[in-house]
Amino acid sequence: MRMNAIGVLLLVFAPLSNAVEPPRAVVQGGHDHAAMSGAMGARDMPRPTAWTEFPTLKTKMSGANRESRIITVVPQNIVAANIDAWSNNLQDADAHRQLPMELGGARLDKPTTGGFQMLTAREEQGDAVHVASTVYYFGERSAKNPTAMFMQQKNELEIIPQPFPREHSRYRANEDWQFLARFNGQPLAGQKVDLSTSNGSRMALMTDAAGVLTVRVPDDFKMVEEVKQGGGHDHGARKAADLVLATQHVANGKTYLTAFNSAYGPDAFDQRNLALGLGFTLLGMIGATPLLRQRKNKKPVVVDTNNKES
Amino acid sequence: MLKTIFPTLTRFRFTVQILMLFVTVYGGVLLGTYTVDRISQALPSLACAYDKSTGDHCILIVNQHQFHHRIGEALVKAQEITYSILIPTAISVATFFAFFFFLNKAFCGWVCPMGTVQEIVYRIGRKLGRPLHRFDRGNVGRVRPVKWLMLLVLVLGLPLLAGLGTVSNELGDPFCQVCPSRLVTTLLTADVEQIAVKTSGGISFFLGALGNTLFGFVIIAALAVRQPFCRICPLLSWNALFQKISPMQLVKKQNDKCDKCSVCEKACPMDIHEIGREHGRKAFHEDCTMCGRCVEFCPDDDVIQIKFFGVPLFRSSREQYKQRVKYESPEGMPKRRVIPILPKQVHE
Numbered sequence: 033m034r035m036n037a038i039g040v041l042l043l044v045f046a047p048l049s050n051a052v053e054p055p056r057a058v059v060q061g062g063h064d065h066a067a068m069s070g071a072m073g074a075r076d077m078p079r080p081t082a083w084t085e086f087p088t089l090k091t092k093m094s095g096a097n098r099e100s101r102i103i104t105v106v107p108q109n110i111v112a113a114n115i116d117a118w119s120n121n122l123q124d125a126d127a128h129r130q131l132p133m134e135l136g137g138a139r140l141d142k143p144t145t146g147g148f149q150m151l152t153a154r155e156e157q158g159d160a161v162h163v164a165s166t167v168y169y170f171g172e173r174s175a176k177n178p179t180a181m182f183m184q185q186k187n188e189l190e191i192i193p194q195p196f197p198r199e200h201s202r203y204r205a206n207e208d209w210q211f212l213a214r215f216n217g218q219p220l221a222g223q224k225v226d227l228s229t230s231n232g233s234r235m236a237l238m239t240d241a242a243g244v245l246t247v248r249v250p251d252d253f254k255m256v257e258e259v260k261q262g263g264g265h266d267h268g269a270r271k272a273a274d275l276v277l278a279t280q281h282v283a284n285g286k287t288y289l290t291a292f293n294s295a296y297g298p299d300a301f302d303q304r305n306l307a308l309g310l311g312f313t314l315l316g317m318i319g320a321t322p323l324l325r326q327r328k329n330k331k332p333v334v335v336d337t338n339n340k341e342s
Numbered sequence: 343m344l345k346t347i348f349p350t351l352t353r354f355r356f357t358v359q360i361l362m363l364f365v366t367v368y369g370g371v372l373l374g375t376y377t378v379d380r381i382s383q384a385l386p387s388l389a390c391a392y393d394k395s396t397g398d399h400c401i402l403i404v405n406q407h408q409f410h411h412r413i414g415e416a417l418v419k420a421q422e423i424t425y426s427i428l429i430p431t432a433i434s435v436a437t438f439f440a441f442f443f444f445l446n447k448a449f450c451g452w453v454c455p456m457g458t459v460q461e462i463v464y465r466i467g468r469k470l471g472r473p474l475h476r477f478d479r480g481n482v483g484r485v486r487p488v489k490w491l492m493l494l495v496l497v498l499g500l501p502l503l504a505g506l507g508t509v510s511n512e513l514g515d516p517f518c519q520v521c522p523s524r525l526v527t528t529l530l531t532a533d534v535e536q537i538a539v540k541t542s543g544g545i546s547f548f549l550g551a552l553g554n555t556l557f558g559f560v561i562i563a564a565l566a567v568r569q570p571f572c573r574i575c576p577l578l579s580w581n582a583l584f585q586k587i588s589p590m591q592l593v594k595k596q597n598d599k600c601d602k603c604s605v606c607e608k609a610c611p612m613d614i615h616e617i618g619r620e621h622g623r624k625a626f627h628e629d630c631t632m633c634g635r636c637v638e639f640c641p642d643d644d645v646i647q648i649k650f651f652g653v654p655l656f657r658s659s660r661e662q663y664k665q666r667v668k669y670e671s672p673e674g675m676p677k678r679r680v681i682p683i684l685p686k687q688v689h690e
Contacts, residue, residue: 177377200392303540309539309550309554312558323475
């Protein structure tokens with residue numbers, strides 16, 4: 033029944049997105065640094081790119097090794113002359129960079145301060161303003177808190193992660209994450225936000241009175257085919273898919289559409305077994321139990337430490 | 343004023359331990375989500391990166407990643423190890439050292455959440471009247487090399503081999519997979535994900551099963567053995583590499599009475615018998631966690647001291663010893679409690 037619903041959704045969205053293959057859960061390399069460090073899966077591997085009609089930013093990583101890493105930002109469903117990159121260090125000379133579009137995308141270099149980079153692309157055509165946004169993370173010791181950077185106004189209509197998963201963490205199925213929807217810096221209460229995932233989930237959500245949207249990341253990995261893609265230096269293969277949140281607002285005769293996209297992983301207990309874990313813990317406890325036994329024929333005595341002097 | 347609040351060094355240390363337990367386990371909640379990016383990311387104690395609300399994380403996960411991803415991968419691509427590869431590793435070690443330099447191994451005895459939890463469990467064991475098992479001079483030497491083996495194999499060796507492609511990538515951070523602090527700290531935040539063993543691969547499953555078994559063993563053993571995991575912790579050996587060059591030192595003067603007195607040995611939670619027998623640099627053993635119990639329980643004036651840049655911060659005194667034993671015995675037995683063991687009956 034659920035698969036049928038997905039099939040219907042695919043039929044609806046296929047003409048919009050020129051999709052040529054069904055959505056797939058991608059088993060991709062990389063531990064949580066990579067999993068959280070960018071949109072659209074963070075790896076330079078072919079992905080079904082047309083699973084959504086909303087504007088998104090795809091980050092691709094290439095290069096021989098970490099030292100010569102090249103990050104390419106590819107806008108999808110949006111035409112932009114450049115990508116805006118916002119550093120988490122607002123005092124940095126590179127706090128706001130405009131990355132020119134080149135063949136294949138815009139090149140994103142690691143700023144000296146590292147840390148979180150908010151990436152946005154903007155397209156204006158007539159009365160329509162479209163914005164795509166995502167976050168990329170460069171591992172950096174003592175990187176500044178990115179909250180102020182996230183909250184800095186970059187466009188009229190914005191979806192802001194609150195917070196974005198930090199290092200060694202990422203969006204995962206069945207977890208609740210919050211986002212702020214705002215227009216010209218003012219929270220949008222009761223604003224409709226659409227959630228789409230590359231695994232085929234679609235749902236409409238609503239912000240609360242404070243403009244905060246609480247998203248329960250869909251657990252939709254089981255209903256799609258898993259494709260294992262080799263390579264990479266993973267700590268065991270990890271599945272990843274993409275999600276996008278999009279909202280629209282009309283003001284001053286213009287229609288604003290903004291979208292925020294990121295990668296997400298399966299449920300925390302995917303490929304884990306709690307019962308076995310508890311069993312092995314119990315085994316260890318039983319193994320240590322003999323240490324707790326008192327030896328027989330030993331008379332308990334009172335130790336009066338007041339008399340213990342050398 | 344301070345004397346009233348903290349009548350003993352142990353009371354002061356325990357207060358610091360509890361405070362640091364909150365910082366290392368719940369610091370992200372208390373100080374902000376991104377605090378973990380801003381303190382050191384190379385803490386010389388077992389604050390766990392798997393704890394989603396930690397305020398900082400230990401250097402061992404960084405070391406494993408660097409040996410796995412940087413050095414190992416650079417070697418396998420037949421490139422020379424360049425400065426650009428070595429510098430991040432050097433920065434991590436330097437950051438670790440910057441912290442470690444001032445406090446030395448006090449990170450083990452005062453900051454480490456795993457050490458604090460084991461001490462609390464040991465105190466519960468005393469309240470429950472469980473026996474005390476100690477390592478005597480003869481068998482303590484069998485345990486001591488294990489921490490070096492853990493460092494060389496689990497923190498450095500296997501991650502490097504994983505980066506080289508010689509062993510499975512599942513062995514990229516093997517120490518974290520068996521570290522009981524990963525389970526203790528995440529469970530303290532009501533997160534049961536880590537206690538569920540991975541079933542994604544044979545090696546992951548084996549490491550997870552081993553880690554859970556070790557965790558179960560340590561938690562129960564800590565009721566009857568002081569600091570059971572600290573004895574094999576690779577951070578103890580990692581810290582030991584630098585302990586002699588820190589300005590914070592444990593110093594012991596030669597004293598004729600030491601031959602007849604072994605109170606400091608009994609007080610030591612790591613069963614360092616050298617503190618009673620040796621003096622000078624030898625007394626500051628690689629297993630020392632700088633908890634200061636030997637100083638507190640030394641019954642002679644100024645024989646054992648903790649010095650910072652040569653200035654005594656804390657020193658032994660007879661008066662202090664008398665005060666200290668009013669609360670508990672050197673082994674940590676609460677005063678005037680029915681205890682089912684005597685020093686001679688201690689299980690070796």
